[in-house]
Amino acid sequence: MYKHECYKIFTRKSIYVVLALVLALMVYAERVPADWNTASDIYGELYEELGxxxxxxxxxxxxxxxxxxxxxxxxxxxxxxxxxxxxxxxxxxxxxxxxxxxxxxxxxxxxxxxxxxxxxxxxxxxxxxxxxxxxxxxxxxYIVQAWLGMFHFIEPFFSVMLLAILILIGLSPVFADEFTQRTTGLILATKHGKRHLVTAKLMAAVTYIVTVFLSLHIFNFILQLNKYGGIQGWNAPIQSLNTASPYSNYFNSPFAWEVWQFYVVTLSVQLFGSVAFAILVLSVSVFTRNALVTFFVSGVILGLPRVMNVIGSEYKWAHFVTSFSYMETLRIERLFASFNAYNVLGQPILYPVLQVIIYTMLSVGLIWFIYRVFRKHQVSY
Structure with missing residues (x-):
């Protein structure tokens, strides 16, 4: 059943069309040659003196x-x-x-x-x-330009939206299509069909997320390696990731990590956020039973906190909702940019730790909801 669910997801042509467009945009964004290559000798001399x-x-x-x-x-x-x-x-x-x-x-x-x-x-x-x-x-x-290029793909709002669109396109029909095509009755009438179906779909969805996620980041890694001719600065502290760009500015970050460690952490948290958002999409899919409605409802849930922050930026509650949203879990930047702790039962819990805890609990609750909906679902003809 798991293989069949993977087959249904990975054979959707729309996924490959969007993925091809995303990869083309990534190549286009890196079309400008890096000044750092042509000036590497000068930077090398200055780094020997001041690095x-x-x-x-x-x-x-x-x-x-x-x-x-x-x-x-x-x-x-x-x-x-x-x-x-x-x-x-x-x-x-x-x-x-x-x-x-x-x-x-x-x-x-x-x-x-x-x-x-x-x-x-x-x-x-x-x-x-x-x-x-x-x-x-x-x-x-430190010389960390190639790493800046890799972080620039993780954080910007536009990059996160591309990742979110791939998740929505691939997973919105997972449960909805079963109801639309009236195939649930055949599956749910079998012994243990309800539980096995949900498990197979969840496993297939995670497989899809991991495949797309790794494909995008490996492709971006190759682009940066080609552009800068190496990945210098892997052992530099993350506070050196500061530029005039609005992204990758961790000058005031409270974490004493090296760049490569931080890269692993950010990828892990963003992958976690992608899986959490995927579980949300699946829960909406099983509830709405319509792929198009699932796409738009899930998209609204993802983007609404950002809109609320713009129109209600003077309100503390709007900032709080935005801080603990799916969007911020996917964007990463605000999680690690500065010291930020919240009072949990009298103990200060760092923002990224609390974010992971909240979305772990929320995802477990949504998985329970999906299983419950299918357990209560009655086979009809």
Whole structure:
């Protein structure tokens, strides 16, 4: 039964049409050559001199160089000047981050001295202080452009919507088509047919999600490898993933991970979010019994919190709903960008941990709902 359910999902032509369009968009988005390849020698020289964790000596040197550059009269602005300016800026920014980290630690220590050790505010301050101490040595200059390219595919709203569309197209008909084609009666009339059918469909849906998810990210990995000629910076701290782009800015992240570790974590959480959203789609499919209605209802559930945040951004409840939505679970960025803890029974729980807990419980509840609907379903002719 599992193989048959996989066959029904993977033989839908619409999936391959959309997947082909997504891959074409990915290639188109990477059409601009990387400046980092042509300037690799210059970056290599600067990295030898200024790369690694920031120090007072490095910070003082780049500030002197930046002041000297600003004081010079206008002249020829070379490629090396541009690259050096970018590197000096990143080193200076790392120094600023280290200074802000130390200042925040001092603020938290003063705050804890005024608080009762049994209070929730004390526990939050203590947790944040411990995290800041761990990331204190994470500020510096590293070459991580290829990794930035890989993270840029995980986080943007547009990329998440492409992934969501593939999930919706592939899974909206999973249960709905059985009712539309009136084939449920034949299956449900068999011994244990109800339970086996649901199990097979859930397993097939997860197989589809994993296949599509890995295909997209492996394809993007190949694109970035080809564009940058390597994956330098795999062991750099994630605080070095900071750019002028609105994505991949983890300068204030509270996690002391290396880039490759963070990449594994983000892929795992996004895959988890994809499976959680897939379970939602299946539950809507079994409830509505119509593939088109399932597609739009599931899409509204995914996108509505973002709309609510835009039109009700001044309300705290709208921000809360948006923070704990399927969209944020798929987007990843806000989960790990900064320190954010919530009060759960008097204990501060980090935002990404709480997000995973909530959607694990919700997904288990939806799976129970699917089994219950089919157990109560009566065979009709």
């Amino acid at each position: 690694g964790p920031v120090t007072e000596e490095k910070e003082l040197y780049v500030r002197e160089q930046m002041e000297a550059s600003d004081a010079q009269e206008l002249g020829t602005y070379t490629e090396r000047d541009r690259i050096a300016g970018e590197v000096y800026y990143l080193v200076s920014l790392a120094g600023q981050g280290l200074q802000e980290n130390n200042e925040r630690q001092n603020e938290l220590k003063e705050q804890m001295n005024r608080l009762s050790a049994s209070s929730y505010d004390y526990r939050v301050a203590e947790k944040e202080l411990g995290i800041l101490k761990e990331v204190e040595s994470s500020y510096g200059f």
